[in-house]
Each structure stands twice: as C-alpha cells, then as structure tokens.
Amino acid sequence: MSERVVLHYFNGRGKMESIRWLLTVAEVEFDEMYLTTREQYEKLLSDGALMFQQVPMVEIDGMKLVQTKAILHYIAGKYNLHGKDLKERVMINMYSEGLTDLMEMIMMLPFTADPKPKLDNIQTKAKERYLPVFEKALTGPVYLVGGKLSLADVLLLECTLMLEEKFPGILADFPNTKAFQGRMTLIPAISRFLQPGSKRKPQPDGNYTKTIMEVFKITIP
Structure with missing residues (x-):
C-alpha cells in the first residue's frame, strides 16, 4: 500500500x-x-x-x-483528470490558469488594508472577463473539455463557490455556469x-x- x-x-x-x-x-x-x-x-x-x-x-x-x-x-x-491528449491538456490548462488568476485575486483580499476597491475590481473582471468564457464553453457540454471531468471543472466549481461567497447572485446572468455548478455538487465525493x-x-x-x-x-x- x-x-x-x-x-x-x-x-x-x-x-x-x-x-x-x-x-x-x-x-x-x-x-x-x-x-x-x-x-x-x-x-x-x-x-x-x-x-x-x-x-x-x-x-x-x-x-x-x-x-x-x-x-x-x-x-x-x-x-486521469488532465485530458486524453495534448490538445485537450492545453485547453484544460488555459481554463485552469484563468481560474487560478481570478481565485488568487480573492485570496489576497485578507492581506489588503482596504479591500473595497479590490472587491469591485474582482467583481467586474469576473463578470466581464472570466465568467463569459465558461458560460460560452458550457453551452451544451456537460464538462469543459472532451466530455469528461477534468482539473478545469474542479477549479471552476471551486471558483464559482468562492465568487458567490463574496458576491451572492453573481451567477444570475450565467445560467450555464450555474447549472454546471449544480451538476458538480451532485458528484458524491464533492457532495461530501x-x-x-x-x-x-x-x-x-x-x-x-x-x-x-x-x-x-x-x-x-
């Protein structure tokens, strides 16, 4: 073992x-x-x-x-959460790095003397730069890449939950992303x-x- x-x-x-x-x-x-x-x-x-x-x-x-x-x-x-080939992997990595960039902005808030301007910037970027990407990618597919659960999906769930903690209702204009979040939370390991x-x-x-x-x-x- x-x-x-x-x-x-x-x-x-x-x-x-x-x-x-x-x-x-x-x-x-x-x-x-x-x-x-x-x-x-x-x-x-x-x-x-x-x-x-x-x-x-x-x-x-x-x-x-x-x-x-x-x-x-x-x-x-x-x-087996990183795609079946190089093309899938690079898509997973692009999605993942975008999500990491957004989450790192949220992570820095506790170390900011005046978080209000940072919060406003995060909300704007989330709604205008990041969430539209995933909303478009999830028009139809269950998962982001290759029809299979991947690192990118896990990070997207984590990120959307973090965003909702700071900005309740932020996914109201992103129904595909909200539906994806709901599907992901039904996975037994995630539910636990x-x-x-x-x-x-x-x-x-x-x-x-x-x-x-x-x-x-x-x-x-």
Whole structure:
C-alpha cells in the first residue's frame, strides 16, 4: 500500500485549497501538517523540503512537490483528470490558469488594508472577463473539455463557490455556469466535501491571516 499523501500548509484555504479539492475529487485520502510557527517553516527550509522556499508542499509518491500548478498537473495526470491528449491538456490548462488568476485575486483580499476597491475590481473582471468564457464553453457540454471531468471543472466549481461567497447572485446572468455548478455538487465525493466537518476550509479569518504574517514575517502596507 502506498503512503498517504501529506499536505504542508496553513490551516486555511490559500493556494492549497485547489489541491484539496482535486485530491477529493480523485478520492485520494490525505493528511495535513499545519504551519503555525516560524520555526516549523525554518525547519522545512533547513531540511531542503521547499525547492523555492515556498509552500504549498505536497508529499506524494516519494516526492516533495512544490509550485501549485505543478502539483495540480501531477495529480490531474495521475488520476486521469488532465485530458486524453495534448490538445485537450492545453485547453484544460488555459481554463485552469484563468481560474487560478481570478481565485488568487480573492485570496489576497485578507492581506489588503482596504479591500473595497479590490472587491469591485474582482467583481467586474469576473463578470466581464472570466465568467463569459465558461458560460460560452458550457453551452451544451456537460464538462469543459472532451466530455469528461477534468482539473478545469474542479477549479471552476471551486471558483464559482468562492465568487458567490463574496458576491451572492453573481451567477444570475450565467445560467450555464450555474447549472454546471449544480451538476458538480451532485458528484458524491464533492457532495461530501461540501458538508460540515470535511477537510474543506472556511473563508479566511483574522487568525489565518495573522499566522501567515507571523510565519513569513510580512506586514500589510
């Protein structure tokens, strides 16, 4: 039996949350080691576990993987969630990177002194730049690429749920995307992940932000 996957990150969403989502959809069990102190982070550095001195870091298949996109691509490839050929894969990657760009804007809100202008910008970009792409792609197809569940679908579900937390009703003008979201939540593994008590993390709070700032020795300008 292979060893369980171990995630090294903070006890919160951040860049690790997409990895949690993907492992959940792939029905892969994982353990988590939470960073809570600067000393824990420095030990990972001294052990050589962090190639670029950054987390997330995922222990899987005897490797210590860093860089979120590389981790997602590895997991997606291993569990047949990354398309059947190069053309499907590049479409999945394009969709996925667009979604990652949008979600990273939301992730930075807790570290912003005045989030209101950022929120307005996120909402505008979501409605004018990002959501129209997926609304068009889902005119007919059940999934975004190749008629099969992929990394891009998992990230789209995560992203739309994040958007609705900040902007309730934002999908009102995107019925195909809203219907897709509904279909995805019926997948048993996803349905379980959305229930209280799962490994899905809540929206970040002050403790999450404070821990990250202390571990990385950063300040909000």
